[in-house]
Amino acid sequence: MTTAASSAVSPTGPAVCDDRVVVFDTDIGYDLDDMVALWAAARSVRNLIVLTNDETRGRRAQFARALLDHMDRHDVPVVAGRELGGDHRFLLGDALIEPAVPVLTDVVEVIASECARATQPLTWVGLGPLSNLADVLTVCPHLAEQIQLTQMGGWLDHYRDPTRASHNLRMDPAAAGLVLRAAHRPRCVLSTHTNVPDIRITPDSSLFGWLTARQAPVWSQLIRANFERWFARRPASWLGDPLTLASALGEPVVDYVTEAVRIECDARLYRDPHGRAIEVSAAVDYPRFHTWLAELLPTEAWHASHAALSTSPRPLFPCGNGTGDVRELPQS
Template sequence: MFCAPFLASGAPQVLLDTDIGYDLDDALTVWAATRTVTELGILTTDETPTNERAHLTTEILHALGRTDVPVIAGRKLPGAQQRFLMAGQTSVNRPLCTDLIDYVSAVYEGSTQPVIWVCMGPASNLADVLIAHPEFAEQTDLVMMGGWLDHYRRPDRASHNPRMDPRAFGLVMRAIRRPRLVMSTHTNAAALAITPASPLYSWLTMPQAPADYALIAENATRWFAHRLQREPGAEPSSWMSDVVTLAAALDVGVVDFATENVRIEEDALMYRDPNGCELQVSTSVDLDGFLDWLSAVLPVTAMTA
């Protein structure tokens, strides 16, 4: 299943593009990536004026022992401060890079193979890069979380990541050659939901849990509280959509894709159209295979406690 070359010398460069500090699955994806990817960089998006997401990412990486991973504070979007954010304590004293275009340019110019871009938030950062360097489109292997075609829990709107910056989403989907979309339709599955009753959450929050994972546990606790506040009486949860997207980007073999020609509207809603842009969209997720892979990636007790 998992392709070992991502941990080998000369492995492809992987860029995680994340709005970490919001839904729990971003932090879980960073955790999984630190255990599976050697050449890793993390770009934050939907940033706050003080780059709180980047500071949180730096703290999490420091706790996980991956101080080699660069963190770059990315695009700030309107309304970021009104959205839920589990900020860190900014206790790690490391310089923070905010020049995303320069950093990404150096990555692309230093790579002899396609750069794997895992988009787990709005497509704003990649849109900015492609506007500055359209030649990078041919060197980008994009796997993005989001979008739907046939059915979704909110059929009146696009899913979260595309609708956060519809113009960027449309630009990126048209510019990149055959981008892969892990669609919300296929990740909104009960088997992928982390809840307060899940073994993973129980393990993260037990009294003897390793301090390395304290920020991830806190993100989970605060996210569940936020969801309960919004939907009193409902069981709070977080789907591991972004972690599935990372697995797809690493060619683990748990997501099936098919080619579709798609028309993308101004609000990021998508419709089949023979004259639309050609995308690779997910058709199914092997849930058991994904959970087996994740159990092998994370500490053994975390998934079974």
């Protein structure tokens, strides 16, 4: 069975130089922040496993496999996870996917095998519904202490629609409830800290400019396609997934506090002194996160190629004001 390789490192960026295995659980192919997060992970994580969730006939896994192969990360296993009826949440056409590229399909087997050989807990980066981890903990509850979850999503104080849970948790509320109760010391990067202008990215960003430049490498075409399809639907994206990745990897960009939380059947979270102890984000160092991401992604290439056109290159994160003020998101 294919496993995370300890010897292969992306030639396009630095590696996390330790032996931990990072499980990247994503619904890639919709909001572009999943794509940016996988791009950053491919350039920074040595031992990487990619799981896809909210699958749509295996297309998310095929898309992730194609992107990783274009980035010379053939060593990274990709596993197609649980389907949740998300066809309408996949923006990339079949023409962009290489269906002949093999991917794995047994999430539980892959994770159980990896835990059996690991010498430290797996770092699980949850960037979508919690269905895959729920399946693992249902079949193998003894693995709970061997998995350290950092999940993007959830809210306690602010959300654009207080009548429902945030997107990732409400896509599979039963899985969210199970995992947040069963996982060992789970951490949540709350929507309160990701729905902010500081991490907003628009078509005016230097990153999108670099992707659409004539000098952009061939391997970046899949990333560009995801950007273009998303911006055709929405005016912006908020990079909560890369922020969650950075925190999971140990970058000091998110401060956490422990809250006693009641988890409702629809996956909304409420403070409750008799609730489950969960670590939730309390503050974010956005400038430090900007620096971390800018060091991984090639915005300097865009700046260099366009230096003659502007004396003030477009920022990676336009509209960020450094305040952390909450902005309402025009998303589902």
